[in-house]
Amino acid sequence: MPGTVRAARITALVMAGVCLxxxxxxxxxxxxxxxxxxxxxxxxxxxVGILALRYGSAGKGVRVASIVLASMQIxxxxxxxxxxxxxxxxxxxxxxxxxxxxQASAKAWFTRPFRSAPSPxxxxx
Numbered sequence: 509m510p511g512t513v514r515a516a517r518i519t520a521l522v523m524a525g526v527c528l529x530x531x532x533x534x535x536x537x538x539x540x541x542x543x544x545x546x547x548x549x550x551x552x553x554x555x556v557g558i559l560a561l562r563y564g565s566a567g568k569g570v571r572v573a574s575i576v577l578a579s580m581q582i583x584x585x586x587x588x589x590x591x592x593x594x595x596x597x598x599x600x601x602x603x604x605x606x607x608x609x610x611q612a613s614a615k616a617w618f619t620r621p622f623r624s625a626p627s628p629x630x631x632x633x
Contacts, residue, residue, distance in 0.1 A: 509564060513617050516608040517560045520574070523601040524557025526550070549588065552581040553598060556605065571609055571618040578605040 509517075527550030535543030556577045562570050585599030608614060 510613040510617050512608045512611045512614045513563055516574070516605055516614065517563045519601055519604050519608070520553075520556045520560035523550075523553040523598065523605075524560075526597065526601075527553045527557075549584065549595070550598060552577050552584065553601065556581070566618070568615075568618045571614065575606055575609050578602040578609070582606070 527547070530546045530550060531543050534546035556574050559566075559570050559574050559577070579602070581598055581602035585595045585602060588595030589599065
């Protein structure tokens with residue numbers, strides 16, 4: 509796995525973790541309304557974090573979906589910054605993901621040919 513893909517996976521997992529911690533802290537400190545707002549603001553990061561778990565074995569669809577969701581998170585982050593002055597961390601993480609997954613080495617990784625595993629009971633010749 510190239511370094512760009514590894515860095516993108518780490519970034520996506522950290523962003524998903526930050527979303528979960530923010531949701532829990534929002535629920536403990538501010539009640540269910542704040543927890544729901546924190547979760548809604550980071551749900552795209554959670555989905556990208558789940559997709560990041562498949563970076564080692566998935567094809568180009570996972571890369572494209574991650575780029576699209578991170579681009580949507582950029583728009584959400586810009587809206588949050590304009591409205592409340594917060595949202596810099598999700599915005600920076602999403603920009604980082606798009607930049608890392610758009611590089612040629614990441615494209616080559618996700619479009620590499622896969623070897624299919626032999627079926628059980630079938631001996632290779």
